[in-house]
Amino acid sequence: MIGWPRRQKNHHYVINENTGARLCQDGKWRNHANFGSTPSCVKKWNDKGWAIRKMNQLNQKSTCPIAYVLTLPENQYMDASGKVFTEEEKTSNNT
Numbered sequence: 001m002i003g004w005p006r007r008q009k010n011h012h013y014v015i016n017e018n019t020g021a022r023l024c025q026d027g028k029w030r031n032h033a034n035f036g037s038t039p040s041c042v043k044k045w046n047d048k049g050w051a052i053r054k055m056n057q058l059n060q061k062s063t064c065p066i067a068y069v070l071t072l073p074e075n076q077y078m079d080a081s082g083k084v085f086t087e088e089e090k091t092s093n094n095t
Contacts, residue, residue: 012051
């Protein structure tokens with residue numbers, strides 16, 4: 001039996017254009033934030049539509065657009081400071 005090809009799992013983040021800060025689960029912008037389930041952690045969307053909806057809500061509240069959606073494929077990661085790296089870089093830094 002041939003199955004459907006596995007869909008790539010992208011992760012979507014809302015980023016502040018002016019400061020580069022990421023939107024956290026408590027609604028605050030943070031430049032340095034961890035990942036997890038506490039309110040001070042970065043908010044991550046698995047569905048791009050929901051991330052775009054939140055971005056549009058934030059942009060409507062301000063007079064000029066302040067947010068955009070950053071999409072990372074499943075082989076890329078983001079650290080607490082917002083630096084993006086690939087899986088190969090992650091394993092090479094640990095050895």
